[in-house]
Amino acid sequence: MQRILSRGEIEGLERNALPRLRLPSREVFAERAARLRHLAGGNSLGEYLALMARLAQAQHEALGAFTAPLPDENRLSLAHTHGMPPLPCEGPLEGCWREALRAVLAALSGQELGDAPRATVARLEQTLSAEPQRLDALAQALLAGEEPGDVAAAPFLMAALQVYWTERASRLPEAVVPAVVPSRVCPVCGSLPVASVVRVGAASDGLRYLHCGLCASEWHMVRVKCSHCEDTRSVAYHHLEGASEAIKAESCDACHSYRKIFYQEKDLEVDAVADDLASLTLDVLMGEAGYGRASANPLLWFA
Ligand SMILES: [Zn+2]
Ligand SMILES: [Zn+2]
Known part of the structure; x- marks a missing residue:
């Protein structure tokens, strides 16, 4: 009889096929x-x-x-x-x-x-x-x-x-980084992501990665999923009229938070920290719509 893979085995296969981690470049x-x-x-x-x-x-x-x-x-x-x-x-x-x-x-x-x-x-x-x-x-x-x-x-x-x-x-061997669950925090340092980026090119094409605000590592998370509470039912996307199409806010009605998501296919040079700082108007819009930022930008502090 043919043996069908169990759910756990299928998930394991998928984990191996995708580059789950992108350690930072120098x-x-x-x-x-x-x-x-x-x-x-x-x-x-x-x-x-x-x-x-x-x-x-x-x-x-x-x-x-x-x-x-x-x-x-x-x-x-x-x-x-x-x-x-x-x-x-x-x-x-x-x-x-x-x-x-x-x-x-x-x-x-x-x-x-x-x-x-x-x-x-x-x-x-x-x-x-x-x-x-x-x-x-x-x-x-x-x-x-x-x-x-x-x-x-x-x-x-x-x-x-x-x-x-x-x-x-940047010098860490990838094999020492465990697949940390929950995936809401950075598997390398445990900090929160600043935003996410949908990458283009090679094995990462079309995949969404969360970008760590502290160590600049990126880890994979499926798209259309709240990066704060992992809910998948009420995720929505918001865009500032007239602004770059590479920038959206991913909101969640389960936890009433949002994080920005950047699309490399619309702008190859997007940078999670820089583009987040340069799009504060979108934060104002999200605040007016009743959503709170899931995590701060590491270079922006208020009294
Ligand atoms: Zn990190
Ligand atoms: Zn949520």
Whole structure:
């Protein structure tokens, strides 16, 4: 008698056929900087996007100048056995993240900045040498999603944390990353996604990936499914009239939240973090329609 595969076996086959994970490229910040420079032209938030472009460029330079140790094999295999992220965003923060901050600030000091960002950079450089532990506390509060005590410093601290996590994620062997369930959080670091991107090309063509706001890894999630509560019954798409067709908001009436979704087939250069920042008008529209953002943009903080 012919043996038919069980449901679990079929799902297993599907998992193997799809590239479930896209670990970050070491060019991610350079590409983001270029995208932000492009988006800054003609945007009502142009000045802010231009500053974020300089920050992303500084992140790129810092990534090239900095190496953080990966967890040892025992810790990696323990995490894998328990289905835990190998580079967890929770728990104690290793002091070497401050090397990433030092490198980001050094790269920024060579760039043209406005008076306010220049003062923030100088203040952070001073704290870095005088009371580095205070920066650890600020960084951990940001990672925990708490309201930042220092709103002006938050994007710079978060940028350094992104470099610290992305640098390690880019060198991680894919086999050590477990298939984390639920798929609402990043399988590499456990953070929330900032948005999702429907990719084009090769094996990922037409597949939707959630993009991690911290380590820039991407993981697969089927389309037309709420990336916050995984409901599939009341997902809807919203689009700003006259805006790029590459940008939509995916809303869910089960949890009343939304995340943006970007379509590479409409615009090859979309970047989850940059395009999210450049489309805040869509956030206003979604707020007026009664939906809340499922997670924040790591470079945008409010008091
Ligand atoms: Zn991550
Ligand atoms: Zn939902």
